[in-house]
Amino acid sequence: MDFQYSPGQEQFRQEFRSWLEANLPDELRAFDTHFDYVPETLEVFEQRRALQKKMFEARWMAIWWPPEYGGRGAGLIEQVIYDVEYRRAAAPALANFPHINQWGPTLMSWGTEAQKRRFLIPMLSGDETWCQGYSEPGSGSDLASLQTRAVDQGDFFELNGGKIWTSGANYADWMYVLARTDSKAPKHKGISCFYLDMKSPGVEVHPLVTMAGHRHFNQVFFENVRLPKENLVGPLNEGWRVAMTTLTFERAISGGSGHDLQIQRLAELARTVTLEGKPAWEHEWVRQQLAQFQIECEALKYTALRALTRQLKKLPPGPEQSTLKLTGSELSVRIARFVTELLGGYALIDAPSEPLPDAPRWYNLVLNGRMLTIAGGTSEIQHNILGERTLGLPKE
Ligand SMILES: Cc1cc2nc3c(=O)[nH]c(=O)nc-3n(C[C@H](O)[C@H](O)[C@H](O)COP(=O)(O)OP(=O)(O)OC[C@H]3O[C@@H](n4cnc5c(N)ncnc54)[C@H](O)[C@@H]3O)c2cc1C
Numbered sequence: 219m220d221f222q223y224s225p226g227q228e229q230f231r232q233e234f235r236s237w238l239e240a241n242l243p244d245e246l247r248a249f250d251t252h253f254d255y256v257p258e259t260l261e262v263f264e265q266r267r268a269l270q271k272k273m274f275e276a277r278w279m280a281i282w283w284p285p286e287y288g289g290r291g292a293g294l295i296e297q298v299i300y301d302v303e304y305r306r307a308a309a310p311a312l313a314n315f316p317h318i319n320q321w322g323p324t325l326m327s328w329g330t331e332a333q334k335r336r337f338l339i340p341m342l343s344g345d346e347t348w349c350q351g352y353s354e355p356g357s358g359s360d361l362a363s364l365q366t367r368a369v370d371q372g373d374f375f376e377l378n379g380g381k382i383w384t385s386g387a388n389y390a391d392w393m394y395v396l397a398r399t400d401s402k403a404p405k406h407k408g409i410s411c412f413y414l415d416m417k418s419p420g421v422e423v424h425p426l427v428t429m430a431g432h433r434h435f436n437q438v439f440f441e442n443v444r445l446p447k448e449n450l451v452g453p454l455n456e457g458w459r460v461a462m463t464t465l466t467f468e469r470a471i472s473g474g475s476g477h478d479l480q481i482q483r484l485a486e487l488a489r490t491v492t493l494e495g496k497p498a499w500e501h502e503w504v505r506q507q508l509a510q511f512q513i514e515c516e517a518l519k520y521t522a523l524r525a526l527t528r529q530l531k532k533l534p535p536g537p538e539q540s541t542l543k544l545t546g547s548e549l550s551v552r553i554a555r556f557v558t559e560l561l562g563g564y565a566l567i568d569a570p571s572e573p574l575p576d577a578p579r580w581y582n583l584v585l586n587g588r589m590l591t592i593a594g595g596t597s598e599i600q601h602n603i604l605g606e607r608t609l610g611l612p613k614e
Contacts, residue, residue: 267344395413418443
């Protein structure tokens, strides 16, 4: 591995860093983009949408997308530099996160030219927002068992059923949705993928509030919804292949990020909070735990670089993506547990106080720490993938 950036790459880094310094409003700086990627209020949602528009106009959105769809056609290394700088600036998740990373490339692979021209630029600019309608009650890990039906009625498909855990459906203009179009075919064969206008008659969005009191999720019901025929993405009854494209991109971003920033902030906190009569930092086990987290962050960083090296050499994806997803999300849970040991009762107070001015951040981290071990495929499913595909263990 060559860890040095070329002068051109260094210049690219400086250019993006300076742009963010000049244009990112302080009030939009986030603690962890993964825990609040659906903003709690419409006001924050609109502020982030405005930032997205500005980034889009300066051509700083999805730089890896082809120029004809608003990107720069940037290479992998620029993409890595971009991500590092974005996190360093504590910039927030934008309106179409994570759809720009997972649905955008899916549409590029499977959409018709007309669909790409119609949807990709408004997705990037934030003029239109999206949500993902895959999971159903009873069909999460076993997604192919989904029961929502789209029945061919000649001029249109009629959609009935419902989706659950739909992040951000309350803000979305469009949903990419999986539905069964052939109920007699084996379960992976009779599914199709569509896009759905969320304002269509018969679509109802009901909130599901998380234990942190946040309306992140929704349950979405469909009753006799008319889906125009041109809303089909990819071939009829081949939606499972379309979904697999989305999930491959989703897994790559579901391990969480910013652990290193959390650990830095925890090390600062440990010097100021008192534990058993002395600064927490003076307890050996506190320093050892922080050092252990830092070591694991470094291991994650080098695993990510190994994955990048494979991509640069145009090798097929290896086990790194599932490893990153599994270890990154499990690290989030352990960091959350450590926060409770360090902060005691303060970790569960959602309001700033003198000893802990940024208490809401820790409160959210503690209560949301586990979510990444479920989103985009649970830890148990990642264990199955690694066991079966990497280690060649027999299937259960
Ligand atoms: C933060 C967050 C955001 C999400 N956003 C969306 C979204 O926008 N759109 C969307 O469609 N979905 C979304 N989801 C849903 C997510 O994809 C599902 O929750 C996930 O796939 C798990 O499905 P489930 O909840 O039905 O659990 P289940 O599949 O019912 O699993 C229950 C338990 O059984 C275990 N289990 C299941 N099968 C196996 C097996 N074969 N081997 C071993 N253990 C097994 C699981 O690991 C889990 O512990 C989101 C979830 C979260 C947490």
